[in-house]
Amino acid sequence: MKKVFIIEDDSRIRDELCTFLTRYGYESSFSINFKNIVEEAIKENPSIILLDINLPYFDGHYVCREIRKVSQVPIIVVTSRDDELNELMSINLGADDFITKPYNLQILLARITSVLKRTYGNAQADFLRYREIIYNIAASQVEFNNSKIELTKNESKILHILINNSGKIVSRDEIMKCLWQQAEFVDDNTLTVNVNRLRKKLEDLGAVGYIQTKRGQGYILT
CATH class of the missing domain: 1.10.10.10 (Winged helix-like DNA-binding domain superfamily/Winged helix DNA-binding domain)
Structure with missing residues (x-):
């Protein structure tokens, strides 16, 4: 089963994502230990990460950069910052995709599927x-x-x-x-x-x- 690790400080959005992803056959997990969120994400060994930019302690750009130092796990940046500069920064720091809030959950699901297929291929799917x-x-x-x-x-x-x-x-x-x-x-x-x-x-x-x-x-x- 593909595991999605959610890095999001809004509990309502986080719970909605967990419920939605479970419905479509994904395993979802998260941590609210934002001070050590990079370590938490690596420890979970997920198939893909959904990463918000506005976070306590460190912003998503820092988190993305630090994860990329030790892992090539696919990352989709999910944020309310919809300007091109943030999208460019995210991609340059190693993110695989970028989607802005508010988003359609079905479109997010399609993005997750697409990134997973690009990363792991179609054979297992x-x-x-x-x-x-x-x-x-x-x-x-x-x-x-x-x-x-x-x-x-x-x-x-x-x-x-x-x-x-x-x-x-x-x-x-x-x-x-x-x-x-x-x-x-x-x-x-x-x-x-x-x-x-x-x-x-x-x-x-x-x-x-x-x-x-x-x-x-x-x-x-x-």
């Missing part, structure tokens, strides 16, 4: 594996014991979020928001139907008992 299950993201297929089966768009999204959160219970609300965005307008039974169809397809391949229902909580891969 095309396949996910959980135990004996191999999930081909690009082809929307699942393979088990050398047999394959096609997944619908919704089945594919459900499997994606479950694998990315393997070992954790994923709430029904979280999955519904991932699938339909405006989950409050979707019949709750629609998700049950989609999960049951996915479970049936896995069982047809021989992958029995992988998707477990946790009553009142959600679903988990076992």
Whole structure:
């Protein structure tokens, strides 16, 4: 799972980012130890860093420069400073991208995906594996014991979020928001139907008992 380390002193923005990124299968983490934020970021060993410029103790430009001395982890600068000078400074100090506040979360997600692909390539992004299950993201297929089966768009999204959160219970609300965005307008039974169809397809391949229902909580891969 790709880990995003968030360097942001506004707790509301930070919490919103964590919730949003988790919904799309990322692991997110942060630290409020801004006095030692460079050390905290390196210790977390993230796949990518979201870095605000206006921070306590040190500004984001200093943090970016210090991280670059010891790591090539991709960095996206996220800031309310929308002038070209700050963008130029960020890029010159080693940032991989720059986005200004207020931003559209879907655009930020696209920027994160793009930077990760540029940095790590597409190979790992095309396949996910959980135990004996191999999930081909690009082809929307699942393979088990050398047999394959096609997944619908919704089945594919459900499997994606479950694998990315393997070992954790994923709430029904979280999955519904991932699938339909405006989950409050979707019949709750629609998700049950989609999960049951996915479970049936896995069982047809021989992958029995992988998707477990946790009553009142959600679903988990076992």
